[in-house]
Amino acid sequence: MWEDNSYCWVVLCKNNWFHNRENLFSKHGIPLGETDVYTPAPALKSSFTVRCDECTRSTSINPQMC
Numbered sequence: 001m002w003e004d005n006s007y008c009w010v011v012l013c014k015n016n017w018f019h020n021r022e023n024l025f026s027k028h029g030i031p032l033g034e035t036d037v038y039t040p041a042p043a044l045k046s047s048f049t050v051r052c053d054e055c056t057r058s059t060s061i062n063p064q065m066c
Contacts, residue, residue, distance in 0.1 A: 009042075011061055014040060015043045018055040048049055 010029035013019060019028045030050050044063035051058045 007037060009033050009035055011059075013052040013055065013057065014059050015052060015055045015057040018057070028052065 009032040011032060013030055014030040019026075030052055032050070047060050047062045049058055049060050
């Protein structure tokens, strides 16, 4: 049985032009924080900004749209 003990919340970088140059079929994930199998998704009430470490693009994430 396969088991992975490392879980984290991620959002996908929206700068497809930069990341698709290497692989058209993959998305670059931006890790937000570690979690486990049993923890429910956090209840976010407002938008927040994340920045991709590879392409340095900042994106505003609206949790109501997810």
